[in-house]
Amino acid sequence: MxxxxxxxxxxxxxxxxxxxxxxxxxxxxxxxAVAGCVFFxxxxxxxxxxxxxxCVVFEALSRKIMKREQTVSDLSAVVTGLLLGMNLPATTxxxxxxxxxxxxxxxVKQLFGGIGQxxxxxxxxxxxxxxxxxxxxxxxxxxxxxxxxVVDVTTGATPLTAxxxxxxxxxxxxxxxxxxxxxxxxxxxxxxxxxxxxxxxxAGGIFLIITKIISAATPVAFIGSxxxxxxxxxxxxxxxxxxxxxxxxxxxxxxxxxDYATTPVTTKGKIIFGIGCGLMTFIIRNFGSFPEGVSxxxxxxxxxxxxxxxxxxxxxxxxxxxxxxxxSEGKE
Amino acid sequence: MFFKEKIKPPLVLTLICLITCGLLVAAxxxxxxxxxxxxxxxxxxxxTEVYGHFEDFEMLLNDDGTVRTYDGVTSILSDGKxxxxxxxxxxYSKGGLHVLVGLDENGTVKGVSIMTIxxxxxxxxxxxxxxxxxxxxxxxxxxxxxxxxxxxxxxKSVWGSRAEIQSLKREQELTDTNSSVNFTLDTVTxxxxxxxxxxxxxxxxxxxxxxxxxxxx
Numbered sequence: 001m002x003x004x005x006x007x008x009x010x011x012x013x014x015x016x017x018x019x020x021x022x023x024x025x026x027x028x029x030x031x032x033a034v035a036g037c038v039f040f041x042x043x044x045x046x047x048x049x050x051x052x053x054x055c056v057v058f059e060a061l062s063r064k065i066m067k068r069e070q071t072v073s074d075l076s077a078v079v080t081g082l083l084l085g086m087n088l089p090a091t092t093x094x095x096x097x098x099x100x101x102x103x104x105x106x107x108v109k110q111l112f113g114g115i116g117q118x119x120x121x122x123x124x125x126x127x128x129x130x131x132x133x134x135x136x137x138x139x140x141x142x143x144x145x146x147x148x149x150v151v152d153v154t155t156g157a158t159p160l161t162a163x164x165x166x167x168x169x170x171x172x173x174x175x176x177x178x179x180x181x182x183x184x185x186x187x188x189x190x191x192x193x194x195x196x197x198x199x200x201x202x203a204g205g206i207f208l209i210i211t212k213i214i215s216a217a218t219p220v221a222f223i224g225s226x227x228x229x230x231x232x233x234x235x236x237x238x239x240x241x242x243x244x245x246x247x248x249x250x251x252x253x254x255x256x257x258x259d260y261a262t263t264p265v266t267t268k269g270k271i272i273f274g275i276g277c278g279l280m281t282f283i284i285r286n287f288g289s290f291p292e293g294v295s296x297x298x299x300x301x302x303x304x305x306x307x308x309x310x311x312x313x314x315x316x317x318x319x320x321x322x323x324x325x326x327x328s329e330g331k332e
Numbered sequence: 333m334f335f336k337e338k339i340k341p342p343l344v345l346t347l348i349c350l351i352t353c354g355l356l357v358a359a360x361x362x363x364x365x366x367x368x369x370x371x372x373x374x375x376x377x378x379x380t381e382v383y384g385h386f387e388d389f390e391m392l393l394n395d396d397g398t399v400r401t402y403d404g405v406t407s408i409l410s411d412g413k414x415x416x417x418x419x420x421x422x423x424y425s426k427g428g429l430h431v432l433v434g435l436d437e438n439g440t441v442k443g444v445s446i447m448t449i450x451x452x453x454x455x456x457x458x459x460x461x462x463x464x465x466x467x468x469x470x471x472x473x474x475x476x477x478x479x480x481x482x483x484x485x486x487x488k489s490v491w492g493s494r495a496e497i498q499s500l501k502r503e504q505e506l507t508d509t510n511s512s513v514n515f516t517l518d519t520v521t522x523x524x525x526x527x528x529x530x531x532x533x534x535x536x537x538x539x540x541x542x543x544x545x546x547x548x549x
Contacts, residue, residue: 135454139521161521165500166487173487176500181491236489289424289455289525 018115022075024213028204029082029255035187035197040090041147044193048085050094054101055081062110076115080104083123086194086251087295088130090142096134100126116261120302124256124295131295141190158190159246160291177242184245195248205254214258217267221274222253222281229282249281252294262302269305269312276301369399371409374447375418375432382434382443383414402540413437415544417537423451423459423529431530433468433537439545441471441534456526464520464527473538475515 037045059077063070071077084100104122112118131138143156157163162178179189187197195201208214223244231240244250257263257277264273277297284293369391371379379386388411392400399407407418416434423429428450436442444465451457458464492500519527 132454135452136458139455157521164489165492165497165504167500167503175487175489176492176497177489178497180494180497183494234489235486238489238491242489289452291521 018074018076021213022079024211025079025208025255026075026082028207028213029079029086029194031200031204032187032194032197032251033082033086035200036086036090036193039144039187039196040142040193041145043147044085044090046094047088047090047092047097047193048082050097051085051088051101052078052081054098055084055105058101058105059110062106063114066110068114071115074115077105080109080122083194083251083255084126087123087127087192087248089138089140089191090193091140092130092137096130096137099133100130103129118261120299121256121259121262124252124298124302127295128299143190144188144196156190158291159184159242160285177238179242181241184242189246192248192251195251198245198250201250201254205250208254208258214254215267215270217270218257218263218274218277219253221271222257222277223249225275225278226282227278229279233282233286243285247285247292248294252277252281252298257298257301262305264305264308264312266309266312266314269308272308272312273301273305276304368407369393374430375407375409378418378432378445378447379409379416379434381445382416382432383411388412389416402536402543404536405540408540408544414442415439415541417540418447419533419536421529421533421536423449423526424456424523425450425452428456429459429526429529429533431533433534435537435541439473439538439541441468441538444468444530444534451523451526456523458520458523459526459530461520464518464530467518468530468534471515471534471538473542476535476538 033048037048055077056072060070060072063072081101081104084104085097088097088100104126108120108122108125109115109118140155141158141161142154143151145151146154157178159179164178165176167174167176177184183189185198187200189196205214205219209216209219226249227240227244230243231237234240253274257274264270277294280297280300281293284290284296290296371386371389371391376386379389389409390411392408392410394400401407402417404421405417405419409416409418414434414436416432419431419433420427421429421431429446430448430450432445432447434442434445446460446465449457449460451459517527517531
């Protein structure tokens with residue numbers, strides 16, 4: 001953008017550029033990406049490589065074809081590629097990863113004008129499209145360390161699809177979680193490459209909050225509302241914690257529901273957005289036919305963002321809201 | 333002004349929808365072929381899939397010449413030895429599963445054939461998988477009767493260690509394989525409703541057969 005443009009106050013120059021923000025996001029994503037590669041092996045690394053490279057190539061090509069200023073160096077395509085890769089199963093065929101990158105970068109991002117103009121989070125939208133188009137590949141889950149010779153089964157249930165184990169002891173009925181608390185925290189469970197390692201995701205999220213890249217409002221509202229609803233519904237702290245650690249809730253809350261372009265600007269708006277995501281995730285997980293609802297929830301709330309922004313418009317101090325045109329004058 | 337901005341656009345859209353629906357209904361009515369009482373190509377394919385042949389099968393009729401039906405069963409086909417039931421069951425979409433459940437001479441399930449499926453492509457349609465369908469073979473009416481376990485006990489959820497989880501899993505597998513009393517359905521991941529719909533179809537067929545054997549003759 002070379003022309004002059006007017007933006008609202010405050011006008012303050014900082015060293016924070018888009019590229020720097022994106023770099024910090026990449027750093028925050030790395031621990032869980034690395035964990036994913038450790039758990040799911042070389043094929044996970046290949047999915048990452050293909051996603052990142054194809055996202056960058058698609059970004060560069062589409063800017064060139066559209067004769068727009070080149071934006072590859074702002075690293076946003078790298079973040080999109082990384083996020084998309086983290087949201088795919090490790091065994092995703094690589095051509096599907098390329099299709100996903102195309103949808104994310106070309107269709108969702110560049111056709112709407114590039115960075116800052118997209119209506120939905122590119123990685124989320126691409127994941128949903130892939131989920132509906134290639135349901136089979138997108139729901140095949142390998143177990144951690146499947147690429148080594150140690151495990152004899154290769155595919156297994158994820159925390160969201162595994163059934164709880166019933167048993168009774170001393171006349172009371174119990175339901176045991178299919179994964180241990182340690183496995184859930186550490187991420188040694190089936191799932192998308194980058195969503196399983198809860199500790200790494202939480203660490204990355206806290207890093208972004210401390211460096212003020214993201215506001216804590218959305219993740220707190222998202223996870224909090226989901227936890228509250230789950231606790232009311234199940235009446236069990238174990239199931240609530242399990243639900244938070246399972247699936248894409250953490251990666252969604254920290255990294256995708258906090259995207260600048262597609263989420264509300266004001267803190268009030270961010271809280272509404274987070275609660276909406278939490279509510280929809282809860283509904284889809286418990287009453288829908290899909291085991292996971294995080295991506296649908298974020299995508300739907302992305303679409304509501306313009307309305308949330310409109311409703312939570314901050315009133316400049318001392319300013320008067322524009323009055324509605326008077327219907328009739330001098331009635332008194 | 334108010335009418336033009338707020339009322340007119342939705343009104344026009346509603347009208348367009350109504351007219352389109354009307355045309356659709358008209359087209360459906362005009363081209364509808366009543367296949368009641370006829371063993372259609374789909375039924376023939378279904379029968380061949382289950383029994384290997386369809387030639388000797390006839391549709392059972394009531395005394396007054398109408399097609400014999402049961403609760404949930406559209407038609408019954410029999411060659412004197414085997415009985416097959418045409419059933420439309422609800423999967424994820426209402427009436428999304430149009431299946432033929434074939435029983436053998438003893439009244440146990442011989443095979444299930446899906447004639448048309450209107451489920452979510454890629455997810456619900458996974459129930460067409462032979463591994464999934466094969467689990468119904470040999471299921472008897474007795475196995476599908478739900479045992480009333482009384483008031484559901486609210487189980488307390490707990491965390492377990494890996495060893496505890498493994499031993500519970502092993503225990504459950506053992507009881508599953510040893511129990512001949514109840515049929516346990518292995519649902520297809522991501523297609524829970526469709527899987528349950530298929531099981532409902534099998535249950536309906538077995539119940540209808542049981543009713544036929546017990547009541548009519």
